[in-house]
Amino acid sequence: MRAGAIFLREARLAFAGGGGPAAPAAFFIASLTLVPLAIGQSPATxxxxxPGVICFAALLAVLQGAERLFGEDVVDGTLEAYGLSGLPLSVVAIAKVLGSVLATLWPLPLVGLGGGIAFGLPVEAAGMLALALAAAIPGLAFLVAIAAALSAGARRGGLVIALIAAPLAIPLMVFTASAGRAADIGNAAASANLLLTCAVSLFLTALSPFAISAALKARLE
Amino acid sequence: MSGVIEPGAYMEFVWISYALTALGVGGLLFFILQERSSAKRHLKREEDEAGE
Amino acid sequence: MRPSGACPPDQGRLTGANIMFSYLANPQRFEKFSRIAIPVCGWLALALIAAGLWYGLFSSPVDRFQGDTIRIMYVHVPSAWLALALYFAMGGASFVYFIWRHNLADTAAASIAPIGAVFAGLCLITGAIWGRPTWGAWWVWDARLTSMLIQFLLFLGYIALRAAIEDERLAARSAAILAMVGLVNLPIVRFSVEWWDGILHQGATVFRADGPQIHGSQLLPLALMAAGFTLMAGWMVLYRMRSAIMARKAANLQRLREARA
Structure with missing residues (x-):
């Protein structure tokens, strides 16, 4: 089994079982709709x-599909097949996460752009926020994948995933939201925040596969 | 904020924070001793069973 | 994070923590060590905390700026120190367990988690109580308070993950990976929180709790309490480790008995 096959399988599965990109996007839109209803319609507020609310809702949207990522593989024996395939588990992890990210999470920056405009941000600020979201989502997805791999096969895995992932997601939340906020007030720090988002996201993308593969290996023994 | 607090003012805050710390540490101690006694009881039961 | 391809055990023998755990991995040796260390830690902790309480509450002068509220520092700062130190200890023990598979290291990490969570929680509560008179607010979203809140959440996540996985060995491995990931992430989290604080509070003048400088008469009770709390935490961890070893022994006997029956 090659990495490409795992990638394609994951992408196909996302469309077959979870409605592909529709589910996270719809969840993202729904949570953004509730915000003005909850905090009031004052344009200044x-x-x-x-920017912060949009980042936060994006994190929820990424978390929403996390339990499926490894939970089913552990239960139905697919993980064992991966283990026997001879591929390093870290490569399996990369293929799986990228497959599911590219299949399901790509609309989130676009929804973020629309949400930013709807919340009254200037177009440039909303664009900066969308850019930062696009940079943050791979890192977020890998981070959430660590939590998902660690709690695969656990009771009430979804709850544990959220509890584990929340503190680890702080840097991405801070930098992404700060990029949008700084762009909104015309502060030059926006691009610095965008770069920091990219850096953290890259760091997580590079190191998470090792943690995920360690977690999967523990489940194979 | 003028930034100076008179001596003796807010003493109740001091007492409450010490009391809460004592409560937290005391609760932890209670839990730890409880855990030990239940482990001991379990071990004793099993050793008695094994001895018979 | 472990490189693929197992690390030959001889290469890592030089790590201090590993030597300690290798030595103590023998149950008899741990038994002997803990028989001495537990009472020593316990009594020393009791004496130091008693002296610290006396100095902290009665025999130290009031602060020029903060009056008597400075006395909250003597329980707040040691709790903060312990929360951080216990987190590092948990991460280190998890690392040793993950690489060398010393069960004792896992027992140590598991024993530390709830203790760390309690001290992080105490630090938050006493910090809020201290903040009310000095800052005028129970809670301020500044870098240090927020970092401690995150620390608390990290402990809770570790405990929740361990509790959620039924298979004991799998729970131990998963929790160890989580603790290591948390440790690697901690500097980035800290940096991001400082960064965020800078953006939010630029130019805001908050009456900082740490005043100008710490005076010698305040340092004595603080040092006594910090040392006492540290020994107390050491006592708690070792005591819990012994309990866990007893519980494991009992569970093994029970399994044997049930297999025979």
């Missing part, structure tokens, strides 16, 4: 809260 919405504009100030916009």
């Amino acid at each position: 919405l504009q100030a809260a916009g």
